[in-house]
Amino acid sequence: MPLMSRVALTLGLTLGAAAAPNSIAAPKGAESLTLALLGDYGWTGWQPLPLDFCNNVLSKLEADGVEIPKAILNDCDAGDRLDISNATIEETRTARYIEKVCLKKNCDAFVSVGDNFYDSGVDFTSEGIQRFYEGWADMYVGEAFDNKTWYQALGNHDVVAGQAGVDFQTSLAPLFDDRWYFGHDNLPYYTYDLTGSDWTATFVVVDSDCFINKYQVNTSVYNTDYVISCHKETQKQVDFLRESFAKSDATWKILQIHHGYISSSTNYTELNPLMEIVRENNAVVINGHDHCLAHYQYEGTDFVLTGGAGYAEAGDCNYGVPIGPYAKWLGADADQAANGFVTLDIDRSALNFEYYARDMRMKGADYYVVKDEMKPSYSFAVTKHATKA
Template sequence: MSVTGGLDGATTNVTSRTAPTGAEVLTVAVIGDYGWTGWIPSPDKFCFDVLPRLQAAGITVPNEVVNDCDPGDKQYITNATALQMDTSAYVGQICAMKNCSAFLSVGDNFYDSGVDFTTSGLLRFQAAWVDMYTQGVFKYAPWYQCLGNHDIVPGQPGVDFQTKVAPMYDDRWYFNTSLYYNPYTKACHNDTQTQIDFLSNTFAASNATWKFLQMHHPYRSAATNETDLGPLIEIVIQHQGIVMNGHDHCMGHFFSNNTNFILSGAAGYPQAGDCNNGTAPGPYALYLGANNLTGE
């Protein structure tokens, strides 16, 4: 999907290190939950026979290996890969028409178990992102990234790859803050005040016409509301911002506390159930795009 907003300033050519300020209109594409291409699931023999015995014996199995045994994702990998390709082509066509200045990712950039600094990780990054988003407007427009739950499966090595290595590999790939440079997972949850302070100070200091919070998990959704995000959402409400997220594999527009919540999470594998099959579950669901046959 694309989002258009008004900003002050002159039109400029942008890179991943330069904010895409426009004239009176700025159009960006929001795309999430997309990186299926190149993922090879764990073999069925391992998942159904060996893994249970390892776990019963108390042998530690890496998170990424367990994740690559997910039966639902193994079932949908073929369709998800094809739909990622179709959706990327469609987004490219729409952005060529609308003159998109940038792309905004809302996480889960690499299914099923993220990528890390290995040869296989480099090959996945090349196949699922560099080669996937290469034509037309994709060639010069920067991407502003965030991490999803699948991206952090490898732990700190996965976070480091996406935030430190990938930006050197392709200049369009960009993380704007250093919040993810901390030892991850537990430390992240133990230091949420750092993120709260960062968002509060940044929003307060900004003179932008439109202010967006870009994140992966939803605070308002047709599936599961992540209420632990409340402190961040309070800041967005205070500054009349807009929330953009993924995670749910569908498209939606929610409105609560005078705030818009935009969901764009079906760029690879749409699941109608994540948007309650198109039926509004409460008063804050304004639009639900629930189609199992196409991406968004």
């Protein structure tokens, strides 16, 4: 850290005022804070493997008994290869859109729900380092992003590189850019508190990849050394969530996770042990994985889906058609899902969620029409405070 940044950090922490440059915490003591919630954004910089290799060579290697690394299999994904051009364009435009909204709303920090780097994560290699800069550090720059903490989480694409990829994001990346925050213990699960003048919000980050049963099948590209190992210790994360919420007297409690327990696409019921703790504490769940924006409410719990910061997919939000009464709003229509993100305004009285959907004009057409993209397309508030189980 440059000398002047260290001085500014020391001064800012001493005064207890607004967040100092390069601090690892959102401002404290304010009557309200505004967070930007986003996920599934990390497409920029990914280069699919050559088509000849994927279509012709890969099958020969497999037939010859060559063990193919999961990352190579994933980087031959035909669907992602088809999406990469539009995904890169959409991520770049959405990043600039987030900047515009956050300048208007004065976002204090950013909360990620994972899939930070498609298609197969990053690790401590020349390519991984390059992708970290191209896909994140040099992508999210500007007044709205500078010196703002990003409270990170892992998604399924982040674990394809295995333990090496997880270590890069949890341990090394914070040394590259101190906006990137993964707790103090270099683990894929952690907790942090945001504190206002008369309220506190406790966030707990859990790596849901470890809970997903189909990732334990050896043919899955997510069946890596890390996922195999952490699946055997899911109780550790369950206990961590329970203990973190139990110790907290916070006004608000929030679980930050990648996969959706409630979804218009796939409901990951393996996450139920976590959801039981969420319900006991009257907490809220923020997740991604589905590439769209949505609000679900199930068994008294609000679920905020914010997976639209990269490549939006209408099918993930069932083309805007609610399935069952629990889908309160879906950011999609028959043809397209919206790119965008969610803001969370926290104060003593409420958690106010606002969904910002981008007017998606591309190549002379408007793929998702938003009358005024600088106003929320949907909003809701949580007013019942957290409890202590």
